[in-house]
Amino acid sequence: MTSELLTRLRFLISSKRRSELDEEIEFHLEQAITTRIAAGMDPAEARRQALIEFGGIESARGQCEQQRPGWWIGTVMQDVHYAFRGFGRNPLFTFSVLITLALGIGATTAVFSVVDRILFRPLPYADPGRIVSLGFVHSLERQEFVMGRFYVEWEKDQTPFSALAAQSTMVHNCDLVENDPEQLGCISFQASFLPLFGISPALGRNFLPEEDRPNEPPVVMISYGLWKGHYNGDPHILDRMINVDGNPARIVGVLPKDFQFPTLEAADIVTPFVLDATIQQKVNGGFGDPERVFARLRSGVSLEQAYAQMQPLFNGDLKWFPPFAKNETHLSIRTLRDREMQEARPVAWILFGFVLAVLLIACANVAGLMMARGAGRQRELAVRSAIGASRGRLIRQALTEALVLSFAGGLAGLAIAQALVMVFVRLAPTGIPFVGKAHLDLRIAVFAALVSCLCGVIFGLAAALQKPGLAALNARASMSRNHAFLRRSLVTAQIAISIILLSGAALLLRSFTKIEEQNLGLQTAGVLTVKVALPWWRYNTNQKVMDFYLRLESSLRRLPGTRAVGMTDSIPPGGWESDFRYSDLAVQGKPRGVPGIGGTVVGRSVTPDYFRALNILIVRGRNFTDEDRTGDENEVILSRLLAERLFPGEEPIGKRFLPDSVRGRGAIVVGLADNVKNSGLTEPNDPEMYTLRRSVSGDWDGNHLMVIVDSAMLVAAIEPWVRSEVASIDRTVPIEMEPLNQSLNRLADRPRFETTLLGFFALTGLLLAVVGLYGLVAFMTTQRAQEIGVRMALGATRANILHLIAKDGLRIVLVGLGVGLGTAVAVSRMLKTLLFQVTTYDPLTYIAVPLLLSLVALVAILIPARAGTRVEPAITLRAE
């Protein structure tokens, strides 16, 4: 066997010289002739007979050549060379195909890279499909949470899950106290947490179950980043004592490098989540601490079954709830993927759909171009077939051409994909998980290669399977009826699809402009927001917090150019806000609202300058004054919306809330402020109530405090001043500053991202469809050159000819428009969740889009049609 292999290899390397075979055949013929002459034949006849007996010398030679192992490689090279020569002769065709393929493949690959993690890639946990997030959801908190009291019961009594683990509700600031305090993110989870996700620590061990109990010696796990960064990857990190918020704790483990919290939060230090049944029944009004709960479904238990099995437990818990909260609280169990991706999935699917549509258009384009080329080459193919090329050889040749093209297109596509991904990452809003980390990876490159090969094979075959009929040899190249119909349908489909894409993008664009143009009710220019995170273990009383902020306020007021310094616990229009229920408001002399009805009210605790800094108009009554801050009265200002609901047709100023009503106090309404966008950019406004943050320590609880500085100076100029003012009070507290403009701009990031992306793909689709239309009309025009020549010779004017050609193209466009518009109206309903103040039947969109497309299509038709009219009848007729 090896010897056979060696022989094969030898022949592969050194092909037999042709002359050897010639000599051999020559010898053979010589012998045949000699034998015949010896038998008495005359030499000429002997030679003739011998040659007849031998058969075709040339074909024998060819066959001998084909016996050589690896012979086909040579023909492939031949085919490739031939293909390149063909491309060189036809640069326009080659360029169109390449561009189409590159755009199609590039866009697909890039978008696939982005949506992959959101839609397809398994989460980085063991058997992630069976992990769920469960708990209560409430109108004020849409992410599942469980109160500690109920959780300890669930742990005991639940049936559908094989494991259950709790984590604290959010990452909180904590200080790593060493020489220089450093502020980090801390979180806690139970000992059962990591095993549930199938994660083991990179170093050390997980928490022990007994460490989840109170009064155990404190231990912590640290993140891989903290270990590598802060501790320089110290291999002896385990058992080291560190000081977190003033408490010593022992490091027992390091989390793995790519560990990702199921809430997608980032934390540096993890402490055990201490859950004690008796404690949980006492704290927080007997409900216990809120927490996030994750669980692993038992095998064979579906999400629905789990929901049904948890329902009785949940119903039991509901008994503890105050009556008004019962209606608002529900049980929710959803897969971890749904929990992590939140609302990103519909966007991802739409994006994916858009890109598939673009790929479809691109494919149709390439198919059309290949078909046109095939039709134009019928004569050539017929000639090659007549001089002995086998059918298989012709198909192979066509396949080679197509593969070379798709390979080149694929390479260009990868380059485009890389560029696009970079653009995506730059544009990526924070709301869509993972986009910021998207990059081209190997699997996706393979995906692109597959798409490109598939394109090549399909189109190559489409071109090759056109049987080169003998008729093609003497007739002019002509497109058969079937192909003409197929190509027309392809172009019609392209136009229809691009209408759908354009309508979708136009709807989003309309919605985006509405978002940008809406009146927010506040000024944002020249306003700086300052967030100071006071370490709670040092600022452990309200008094200390208040002192800090009052000192900061007065020092910022002294800065040159400062117009107003306001303090508040939140800033519209988005982000965290201290909401409460409308039904909790009780007005003196009025019946109480019905619990559970009326939705939520935004509460904001502000200083008088808040309205001045944000330029929010007081439409009635008066603003808070500095005197109010030291007085005994609790003043509130209502938003117009709230006033209209609470006091329809009455004078709101001077109305009183009952003593237990507003944050446990009574209060008097002193003013009415204009409505401000306060539920994000796209949601309808909530009613809003401003309470005065007085200079009394009781008003300074809570850790969400922000300082707003309105200055006549440039924002960039005052930032360093603010920083040094903060440092002069306490140089260790971290500080975050951002112009309000910028944070507002970030809120619009997501619609901007969606609009840009979909718009880009819609335009790409339009471009490709127009290239397809142009190609078709140009092709038809050349096909009909002779007919045109005859018509012109018979007296047709140029206008007649133009009309003749354009009519054909326009019919295609009109059919495409009709089909596309119908589908677009039906399909655009999927965009509904993304639209703001625009209906899916937006008339402007459905007028503008067809107009735009018709205009572009008209150009694409007229250019080749005009070229057709410049045909010289004398030349085309003589060309025959």
Next chain:
Amino acid sequence: MPQSTDLLQGTLDLLILQTLALEPMHGWGVAQRIQQLSQDVLQIGQGSLYPALYRLEYKGWIRSEWQITENNRRAKYYRLTQTGKKQLATELASWDRLSLAIASVLGRATEASS
């Protein structure tokens, strides 16, 4: 001249190997020998002889070298290799099986040995 029969697919290789098993020979000789031995019934297309020889050589079953014939003429002689001998044995065995099978299908099993 008796009517010549088309060669069954694949039997040409067998015939060539069998012929070369007797002695090394050039292409012309192989053609003549097959014709003689079959009493002119099997007439191989001489054009297809050479591709077959090349194929067998590429497979390593035969080997070629240039020699001088008895009339002092340079010619390429083919000889069976070791693998070629083994291959011949297997092909002969399968040929026997095949012809026996065909004979029995035709109901002439008794005469098959002749």
